Amino acid sequence: MDFEYPAEAEAFHDELLEFLEAELPPWWVNFLSGDERNIPFTREFCKKLAAKGWLTMAWPKEYGGGEADIWHQNVVREVMWGMGEPRGPQYMNLNFIGPAIMTFGTDEQKDRYLKPMAAGEVIWCQGFSEQDAGSDLASLATRAEDTGGGFRINGQKSWVSYGIYAEQCLLMARTDPDAPKHRGISMFVVDMATPGVAVRTIETVGGPPQLYELTFEDVDIPYDALLGPRNDGWRVAMAALDHERIGLAYGGRTQVQLDELVGFAQETTDSSGRRLSERGDVRAKLIRLRALNRAQRLIMYRVFADQTGAGAAVVDPSIYKVLGGQTTLQAAQLAMELAGSRGALLEADPMATLGDGAYAWWGHALPVQVAGGSSEIQRNIIAQHGLGIPRGR
Numbered sequence: 001m002d003f004e005y006p007a008e009a010e011a012f013h014d015e016l017l018e019f020l021e022a023e024l025p026p027w028w029v030n031f032l033s034g035d036e037r038n039i040p041f042t043r044e045f046c047k048k049l050a051a052k053g054w055l056t057m058a059w060p061k062e063y064g065g066g067e068a069d070i071w072h073q074n075v076v077r078e079v080m081w082g083m084g085e086p087r088g089p090q091y092m093n094l095n096f097i098g099p100a101i102m103t104f105g106t107d108e109q110k111d112r113y114l115k116p117m118a119a120g121e122v123i124w125c126q127g128f129s130e131q132d133a134g135s136d137l138a139s140l141a142t143r144a145e146d147t148g149g150g151f152r153i154n155g156q157k158s159w160v161s162y163g164i165y166a167e168q169c170l171l172m173a174r175t176d177p178d179a180p181k182h183r184g185i186s187m188f189v190v191d192m193a194t195p196g197v198a199v200r201t202i203e204t205v206g207g208p209p210q211l212y213e214l215t216f217e218d219v220d221i222p223y224d225a226l227l228g229p230r231n232d233g234w235r236v237a238m239a240a241l242d243h244e245r246i247g248l249a250y251g252g253r254t255q256v257q258l259d260e261l262v263g264f265a266q267e268t269t270d271s272s273g274r275r276l277s278e279r280g281d282v283r284a285k286l287i288r289l290r291a292l293n294r295a296q297r298l299i300m301y302r303v304f305a306d307q308t309g310a311g312a313a314v315v316d317p318s319i320y321k322v323l324g325g326q327t328t329l330q331a332a333q334l335a336m337e338l339a340g341s342r343g344a345l346l347e348a349d350p351m352a353t354l355g356d357g358a359y360a361w362w363g364h365a366l367p368v369q370v371a372g373g374s375s376e377i378q379r380n381i382i383a384q385h386g387l388g389i390p391r392g393r
């Protein structure tokens, strides 16, 4: 297996960086920074990326893609995360919602939903989790009843990222309450403008970006809003979640942060006047994080390479998620440690140090341990499906 990008992908990497330097406004920090200009900017930016053919490069042509190889698409993922993800919430369309529709949608659904995604015109959200169904997602209680003319949705979804901006929601709901819990669930596409859908902001400790609660009260949707087979939505969700876990290119972001940390350590002295980069303890931590970051990215490449014929383990998305979560958190903790009290400043403060602020790194790294399935749950998956350890009682 080759551990580096092909030469054309490297050249594309440079071209993309140049484009970003020209397009990102001076105020741009990170789409998670809470700046109210972020979302409108990301909407316009996605349209520009689409016009260049860089938004859904690896998708099939019939769905508005460019059929580029997966490495080009991966360059986009890593560079975007490294630059604060200027695609905004639309990264989710590209990473896992679009692929789920490609795999499970009817021709009509593919035509209706994938083309606006490829044109960068639509934000989707993911309505899976509920207050009592997070790790134990199959316990979800939101109902979709067959009314004879379509489905009627009633229930509530929690921790929905970008819910207030979304035009469409990929929604899991129970269609057969009498079936075993994994078997009575179906996946739907719900237009967020449908009467009966309400969105409430959930304030979180880290400040923006907030999460959202969606409530569905007698929301009538047509039969063709069903994505995949009725009562087999669990399979659709698991396929989508695997794409989600691997599609989050935290590794690209951590790499940029580690570059900044190394620069900071080279420029900064401690109270005894010694450069941080000359201290053995700091060097050891930086080297360890570099190695973890590299390992994490190689696992991601292995999964992508699998799509072109190489072998990847079925648990690789979970390994990637645990390792990525740990590395990004440890990099943020080291940043806080090295920056001292300045590390606690918000990124808008002129004295803040290290890119968009060590505290912001840490604030963004914490939820990574939980979003998309917590690290503990990923470890359970690795233990059972990777190591063959029987499930405990």
Ligand SMILES: Cc1cc2nc3c(=O)[nH]c(=O)nc-3n(C[C@H](O)[C@H](O)[C@H](O)COP(=O)(O)OP(=O)(O)OC[C@H]3O[C@@H](n4cnc5c(N)ncnc54)[C@H](O)[C@@H]3O)c2cc1C
Pocket (backbone or CB within 6 Å): 125, 126, 127, 128, 129, 130, 131, 132, 133, 134, 135, 136, 158, 159, 160, 161, 162, 211, 367, 368, 370, 371, 372, 373, 374, 375, 376, 377, 380
């Ligand atoms: C920033 C962020 C964004 C999110 N965005 C979305 C979104 O867009 N759409 C969406 O549907 N959901 C979203 N979520 C929800 C996310 O998927 C859930 O938070 C996650 O699955 C965990 O569920 P929970 O919060 O209910 O925690 P719980 O399931 O209550 O777990 C609490 C703790 O117990 C541990 N635990 C639970 N069960 C086990 C077990 N069997 N073995 C070991 N440990 C266990 C967990 O690891 C966790 O540490 C988001 C969450 C975050 C933090």
